[in-house]
Amino acid sequence: MAAELTAPSILGFPHRPQWGPGAHRKALAGHLRRCRDHAGVPSRRAARSIAASESTLSRMETGLAPLKQSDIEQLLDLYGVRDPRERERIALLTHEAAQPEAWQPFAHATAPYLRPLLTMEPAARRIISYEPQLIPGWLQTEEYAQTVIRAAHPTAPAHEIAERARLRLQRLQMLRRPGDAPVLLAVMDSEVLRRQVGSPGVMFRQVQYLLDLLDELPFQLHLRIAPLEAGAAGAIGHPIVHLRFFAAEYLPDMVYLEQYEGALYDEKPANSERYLAVLNNLCGVASLSQHTRSLLTEALTYWR
Structure with a gap:
């Protein structure tokens, strides 16, 4: 017994x-x-x-x-x-x-190193991400995404670039799910809003899109901006994503560490907690969520 x-x-x-x-x-x-x-x-x-x-x-x-x-x-x-x-x-x-993954229709345009993240993020209860160089992938407009992808893959055919961009747009749909949608807390450096990707028009529409998303997803999306004054606390040169899942008893936390043309994944509890502490520190030095809108409005004026 x-x-x-x-x-x-x-x-x-x-x-x-x-x-x-x-x-x-x-x-x-x-x-x-x-x-x-x-x-x-x-x-x-x-x-x-x-x-x-x-x-x-x-x-x-x-x-x-x-x-x-x-x-x-x-x-x-x-x-x-x-x-x-x-x-x-x-x-x-x-x-x-045994069912097909959401990214499989885009398989030939999806980098293998990204697939584990794409596979697991729909089951996340909470996602914390830090992005030092670009608008986080979930939150990019199609034209911003295409510009970024084209810069990283200048020899890729146009249809592959377009498919990669559409995949980025598709990822946001999980935040629009009724009932058990993940919460995304995205932290990015303030310079991301001043770093020109494409034309000033591309940047203007990207910043306006962020404002629109904050209106559309007030409970699922939280965006914070880390100023340059954050100093060493914000001196992390690569993107980090920390996922905590529904049914956490069965799915351990996952950490995604992006590198150039590659990524590392870590599910060891000690390492997961260490990176979570790093992200919490970044959240602590970043602007409060209620100040994000005014910072985005300033950026909108900058690109007007």
């Missing part, structure tokens, strides 16, 4: 298609690993039961490999998971995990 009481359960992770297949796959993968640990089944034996290698099982247990219903059923039998409610929820999550 004690073993049953302490057995891992997936019932706390709800079926939420709007969170995306990646979140369901990751939650289910971690649950399978916990079930194996609880049953005391060695990885070699578990892999053999589904005619797979240990490395394949490891990828399944970290959400990096597809999860087949037949394999999962065999593993659950091996791990002694008999509860019909657990099995039913696992089947539902497995079906959801």
Whole structure:
């Protein structure tokens, strides 16, 4: 009886298609690993039961490999998971995990290093981002995005640049979701508003778009601007994104550290908390959200 009481359960992770297949796959993968640990089944034996290698099982247990219903059923039998409610929820999550990702229609124009972030951000309860050079990608207009992408990829064909820009616009739709939309707290350096991307007209329309978004999404979008006077507190040269998820018991915090033509991801709790402290420090030196509108209005006048 004690073993049953302490057995891992997936019932706390709800079926939420709007969170995306990646979140369901990751939650289910971690649950399978916990079930194996609880049953005391060695990885070699578990892999053999589904005619797979240990490395394949490891990828399944970290959400990096597809999860087949037949394999999962065999593993659950091996791990002694008999509860019909657990099995039913696992089947539902497995079906959801197999659905296409929101970015897949743009796959050929999506950088591989960005895909894990695109996969997981729809399941975020809260996103904190810092951007030292540009308007954050979620908040860019199409023409601003195209200008930025063209500068980074000058030889890319026009249709690929256009698709990459459309993907950036599509990402914002998660903030418009009814019910459980993420909250985005975006911090950017004040110089971003004075750094010309494209023509002055592009900048004017971009700043006006930010003002419009603040009106449209007063509860889901919080924008703060860090002044140059922030000094060392704001001297971080690369974008940082910290995601905290719904159903956090099953989905650990994720940190995204962007580099030139690449990115690092970190889910270790100690590192996640360290970067969260960095972002909280940046929020502390940035303007309060209620002052952002006046700073944007000043920028609008600058580009008029």
